[in-house]
Amino acid sequence: MKEQKTMILIINCGSSSLKYQLYNPDLTEVAAKGLIARIGESGSYTEHQAGQMRARECRPVADHKAAFDVMVGNLMHSDLAVVDDARAITAIGHRAVHGGDVFMDSTLVTDTVLEELHACARFAPLHNPCNIAGIEECRRRFPGVPNVVVFDTAFHQSVPREAHVYALPYELYSECGIRRYGFHGTSCRYVSKAAADILNRPLEDLDMVICHLGNGVTLDAVKQGRSVDTSIGFGTFCGIPMGTRSGDFDPAIIFHLVKERGMSLEEVEALCYEKSGLLGISGFSNDMREVVEQAEAGDDRCALAVDIFVYQIKKTIGAYAAAMDGLDALVFTAGIGENSKEIRSRVCAGLGVLGVRIDERLNSMVRNGYPNISAANASVATLVVPTDEERMIALDTFRLVSGETRVPPPIAALEPTYAERV
Ligand code: ADP
Secondary structure (H helix, E strand, O other): OOOOOOEEEEEEEOOOEEEEEEEOOOOOOEEEEEEEEOOOOOOOEEEEEEOOEEEEEEOOOOOHHHHHHHHHHHHHHOOOOOOOOHHHEEEEEEEEOOOOOOOOOOEEOOHHHHHHHHHHOOOOOOOHHHHHHHHHHHHHHOOOOOEEEEEOOHHHHHOOHHHHOOOOOHHHHHOOOOOOOOOOHHHHHHHHHHHHHHHOOOHHHOEEEEEEEOOOEEEEEEEOOEEEEEOOOOOOOOOOOOOOOOOOOOOHHHHHHHHOOOOOHHHHHHHHHHOOHHHHHHOOOOOHHHHHHHHHOOOHHHHHHHHHHHHHHHHHHHHHHHHHOOOOEEEEEHHHHHHOHHHHHHHHOOHHHHOEOEOHHHHOOHHHOOOEOEOOOOOEEEEEOOOOHHHHHHHHHHHHHHOOOOOOOOHHHHOHHHHHHO
C-alpha cells in the first residue's frame, strides 16, 4: 500500500474567495496551494498548483460549500492531487480577521471559541462570518481533525493602553470595546521574527518598525518582539493611505459631508474604504505600480498620491522610533515593500537623522536575494523580508496541535543567497 502522507491544511476563507495551502509535516515545503475566486459571482475560477505544475479552470462556484468541494477535488482527486484522501490531513489552520480583545494568541477551535468568534464579528462584519463559515465547513468535512484559528488582531494585543485607547468617553472603551485593534498582525509577527533571524540577533534585543505595504498598509512598532503601536485602528481604513482606503484624516470631514453635502453614512463609508487612498488622489488606479509609472510619465495627481504615501510612512516611522526610544531595524514587506525600490528609497531618504541609510545598489538587488540593504555607515539595519502569513499560520497550527514550539527556520536557511550578505 502507498505510504499515506500527513499534511497541515491552511485555509483563508474570504467573502468571495477561498485560498488554501497544504504543508508537509515539517513545514519546509508547500505541497500544493490554490485559490477559488469570485465565489457566488459571475466569472468564478479556480487555480491549483502542485510543485511546478499549475492548473486554472473557469467554472461556476455557487457558494462556499461548492468552493470546498472544488478544493477537496483539487487536492485529492485531480490530475494534480497530492494526497489520497482526507485522512492525510492531520490539522487545519485558519486565518481569522478579528479576535477582539478576547484572543491574545492563536487557539485551538472549540465550541466556546466559535461563540467568541461570532461575538467578535460585530467588529469585522464583512470578514469574520466568512472565516467562521470556513471553520465550520472544515469541522463537518474533516471530523476529528483539530482546527486552529490565527487572528490578525492578536499580535497587537500587547499595544499598551496609552496607544490603544482613544481619547473618547472612557465607557466607549470599557463597555463597547471601541479601541485600536490593528490588523496584519500575522504578517508583522512573521516578518519581525524573520528579520531577527536575518540579523542573527535575538528578537528580544531589537526595536523595529515593520512597514507592511500592500493593498492594505500597516506600520507596526515592534519592541523586543512585542507590538507596541500600530497604524490601523478600530476599522481598517485609518493610518497610512492604502490602495482605496483613505488612511487618517480629520473626522470632522465626515460631519461636513453628511451635514453640508447631504451624503448618507453609507456613502461616506464607501468613500473612505473604496474611493480614497491611491485611487482617490490619483483618480487613476489603486495599484501602486501603475500610479508610480503614471507619475513618472508626468501625471501630477499620481505624483501627489505617491508623495502623500511616502510622507505618511516617514512621519510614522519617526513617531514609532520616538515611541520605542530607539530603532534598530526598519523592515519592508508585502507587495509594495518587497517590490518597489523607488518607494523604499524615497521612504528612507531623510531618515538619516534616525540612523537609517540604505545602499542604493543593494536596494536594487533585493530580487537577487539581498535582504539587508543598509549602507555601511547606517546605525539602523534596513531589511526587505518577504511576508508569509500562511507559513505563520502553519507554524501556530503545528505548535498548538503538537504542543511543540517550532520556530520558523531562519530565512537565511531557506534562501541560500540571503546567507551571502548576512
Ligand atoms: P494585498 O494586500 O492584496 O495582499 P499585496 O501585498 O499583493 O497586496 O500588494 C499589492 C500592491 O503591491 C499593489 O499596489 C501593487 O501595485 C504593489 N506592487 C507590486 N509590485 C510592485 C512594484 N514592482 N512596484 C510598485 N508596487 C508594486
